[in-house]
Amino acid sequence: MKPVFRFAPIFLTAVMASASMAAPRPMFTPAQLATCDGTGWAGLMLGQTSFKDIRARYDTGDGAFERSTQLTQPKNSGLRVDCLWNKVGQDEVLSAVALRYTGVTPSSDQLQQAFDPEGNQGEALYYSGRYEDWRVVRFPQRGVTAFQLRQGENYSTPLLVLSPPNSLASLSQPLVHEETPVEERIDPMANEPKIGQFGEIIIDFVGKETDVIPPYVRSDLRDDLRDANAGGTLRWSRGAAGYYRLRVTGTDSKKKDNGSFSVTTEIQAQGPYGPVSVTGSGTDRWKNDDGHPPSYAFDRAMKEARRDAELKFENAMLASGPPTLEAVREGHWRDLVTLLRSPQVAAPVGVGTGPTGPVQVPGF
Structure with a gap:
């Protein structure tokens, strides 16, 4: 005698109810x-x-x-x-x-x-x-x-x-x-220079992998960011509301003989038509046995991230208006x-x- 599947009607009822619930509203x-x-x-x-x-x-x-x-x-x-x-x-x-x-x-x-x-x-x-x-x-x-x-x-x-x-x-x-x-x-800001100002510099080195970056490289970085100008559209000014943020993360091998750095940047500065905010990023690898030390890789990644953000900032500031x-x-x-x-x-x-x-x- 063939088996009787008594659950089939219940199963079909559940499927029909589910389909009804999923029906789109008009x-x-x-x-x-x-x-x-x-x-x-x-x-x-x-x-x-x-x-x-x-x-x-x-x-x-x-x-x-x-x-x-x-x-x-x-x-x-x-x-x-x-x-x-x-x-x-x-x-x-x-x-x-x-x-x-x-x-x-x-x-x-x-x-x-x-x-x-x-x-x-x-x-x-x-x-x-x-x-x-x-x-x-x-x-x-x-x-x-x-x-x-x-x-x-x-x-x-x-x-x-x-x-x-x-x-x-x-x-x-x-x-x-x-x-x-x-x-x-009449645009009251028409004759104002399109320059954004920032007063705060934030630098974060995240994780032990960034310990290989020499202290002298870190100490020079803050001064470098104060000189940022983004094609003449960006300027550091003490006490200004904006900021320039740089965040560094890294990876390395088990032997600590190679690795990489990732740098992200964020610029927010007040311009004549309001705040302008952009981000940038850069990466580079290092390896001890090929003359490509950590400080060199960090410098390349940092410059790439800065170029990315500062070019975006320049374009955004020049395009700003009423x-x-x-x-x-x-x-x-x-x-x-x-x-x-x-x-x-x-x-x-x-x-x-x-x-x-x-x-x-x-x-x-």
Whole structure:
């Protein structure tokens, strides 16, 4: 009689359960943005949806903002969705949703049709001290804030933020209704030499294998590092905040007649545009019977590590400069998003109406 394998159904059940547990979570499906009514959008409820809810329901990634989570979208979707969280009790609760358009952006007309069809709610606000022609348009009843950048005669909308309607009042302090001039940025450090300063020298010889390096070689090393200049971009200065670190490790044979040295270097120095930090490395072998003593191998490894780090430092210092205009604008936008995500209580105001048919811009 053939044996009966009674464990087979149990085994298959376990395999099926394991496969079910390993199934990927679905991607988030955006809804028409005209349905955003200040309480939520596409099942994301402001002040209610928690971080745990999102992680259980959707495939997620690292957020673009502090304390945020990306809701994964198909490649080339043209839209990035980030959930922004605030701590409420023991939970992280949804405070705002940021929509970043990476392809075609919604036009001002589309925003008007979706959030303000009667044309009496949208408010254009401007920032004093802007270096590009950008503005913010808020729709208070819908809890929608559009960050717009002028391109020719029209405005594009790279970023939309959905938040409780009463959070939009926070924009009144840094922004104004009157259109402000686009200013020319002046670099206050333009005439400053691109030189980084360091005041501390740190030298570490690690392990007994480095004992073969003669004392006179070690004593000269500190003076050598004080003279480091990295093509004229680096300078030792007593009391400066930066440092030059050199770390030496070694290996040797059982007979102590050959071995190697590894040297790592790290330079951190303050330049006119902020700190510059680089690392370098070098290695070399030594052998007593071929005229290649330990001190010679150490010198070669040390010089290689210094050349590596100092060339990197020179290139980084010469390339340093003020932040780009785009980076400055993005910094201002992030500050405004921080205001919008401040803890607020969303009040239901009724679902809005707008276009619901298929369109090219995601969400419209």
